[in-house]
Amino acid sequence: MLEEQEKKEWEDMEAALRAAFICCDAMYCEVIANPQQAIPLEKSQFRAEELEDVLPEYKIAAGVYAPNDEIYGKFHVLLPVNEKTKRTLFELKQIYSGRWDVNERTKERIPSLPEDYLVSKEAEEILQMVDKTPARLFMMTGDAGTGKTTDARMIAQILGLPYYVFTCGPGTDELELLATTVPNMGGTAHLEMELPSLEDIEMDPASALATVNGIYEEGISREKAFREILKAVYEKGYEKSKNEKDFLLKESEIVKACREPSVLEIQEPAMIEKPGTLTRLNSLFDDGAVTDLVNGEQIRRNPDTIVIMTTNLDYVGCQNFNQSVLSRMNLIQPKEALTEEEMVKRAMKRTGFKNKELLSFMAATVCKIHEYLIEQDITDGVCGYRELENWVLSYMVSNDLRRSAWTALLSKASMDREEQGTMERVFLLPHCDVD
Structure with a gap:
């Protein structure tokens, strides 16, 4: 059955998948059944004509057949997976750029990242949504260093649009989202009179x-x-x-972005102390896309202003979002942490460090410390890709693996000196011969 498909070099994937289902099912029944109930491995507990109805793909994808418990190893449902190959920034520019007229004054705001950068699946998903639908409101969540801001900048560069960024903080209020008042320090008044010499x-x-x-x-x-x-x-x-007025009204980056086709990144909105503050933007996010400034001027969001909120949800100081804001997002994408291999590739490209063996060890160490922080519920530090890149750069300067790990990695993973020492003993010192 499955062996027969292997001999045929898996030429018929549907037949191979069916054989795999039968073997998995039969093996499962062999494990849980007593000797009198055991079903031979070459048979299924399902009749052949029922197999397709009993195991539809949507049920498999939904996890209906997931095990109740795993005693050893990890249970996998066998499915053919067509993995999408990541494309470069240059390749996607050929597909999506040049669709909007950009003001000469704001062309300098278009990012200029290296065009051989690989574009994440989340960024490409947003590009597809912008291209094929009227969706323009998105949110990315995830740990620091997972590439949220880089994705936003890539999207702007691929589309050929100016990039604006507004960073939120605990004290950000409704007025600041749209405009701020600043003292009129450069008065324009001048005397229109002739003065004698x-x-x-x-x-x-x-x-x-x-x-x-x-x-x-x-x-x-x-x-x-x-x-x-x-x-x-x-x-x-x-x-x-x-x-003359004592104060002038200065538009925020949000308002500037709304005046033209652009990509607007709103960073760390979860840091705003009052979750209801963001509702001030709801009228801009609605179909009408109009709101009023304090001076009475009406601002209408350009239909091709793409808004991307980027935030961490689990860090100190982060608040829950108001549900009305969440409801207006077309997509909310959780950014997955980079794998060790992805970290290595990115770090080599960004730092120019060529020792792949050492870099692989450093990436593995960062991932292990990250998992350790989660398991031990250590919340006073951070360990991710940025820490890896800083560790690599520090090592390139000092050529001291241990010292650079302390200053760029361990000191940021926790503020507790004892925890820092524990992480060094467990994750770093046993492998320092790699240096």
Whole structure:
């Protein structure tokens, strides 16, 4: 059965999959049945004509046939998987770029990442949604260093759109999301009056004063004329500046992005202390896509402004989102952590470090420490791809694996000195001969 398919070099994948189902089912029954109930391995407990109905693909994908318990190893449902090959930034630019006219003034905002970078499946999914649907609102969640911001910048570069970024903090309020008020430090007021020169005052003080206040005082002294001129200039300047505003309204990056086709990244919205603050943007996220500024101006979001929220959900200080904001997102994508192999490839490309054996060890160490932090519920530190890259860069400078691990990795994994020492003894020192 399965052996027969192997001899045929799996030329018929459907027949091979069917044989695998039967073998898995029969083996499962052999394990749980007593000797009298055992079913021969070459037979299935299902009749052949029922097999397709009993094991439909959607049920397999939904995990209906997952085991109740695993005693040893890991249970896998056998399925043919067509793994999508990641494409480069350059390849995707050929497909998606050039569809929008970009203002010359904002072209400098288009990112310029290396075009041989591989684009993540999450970024490509957003590109497909933008291309084939009116969806323009997205959210990416995940640990630091998983590439959320890089994805947003890649999307902007592939589409050929300017990239704007707005970073939230605990104190971000509704007003700040759209605009802020700043003191008017560069007043535009200037006196539209002709002022006499010092030579004019010396030669004819009465005429010099008359050019300023329109009054000719016969016999006025130079000193008095000079004082009167200064007084008149001050009074006119004061009246002029009184009519100017003390504060100016400065548009946020969110408003600037909404005025044209662009990619807007809103970083760390979960950090905002009051979850309801983001609802100020709901009217921009609705179909009407219009909101009002404090000066009464109406802002309408351009239909091709792509909004990508990027955030961590489990870090210190993060709050839950208001449900009305979540409801308006077209996609919410959890970013998976990079695998060891992906970390190695990215670090080699970004740092130029060529020792793949050592880099593989460093990536494996980072992954093990990351898992350790989760298992031990250590929440006062972080360990991910950024820490790996910093470790590599530090090692390239110092050529000291242990010292660079302390400064770039262990010191960030936890603030507890004892925990740092434990991680060094368990994950680093036993393997330092790799250096």
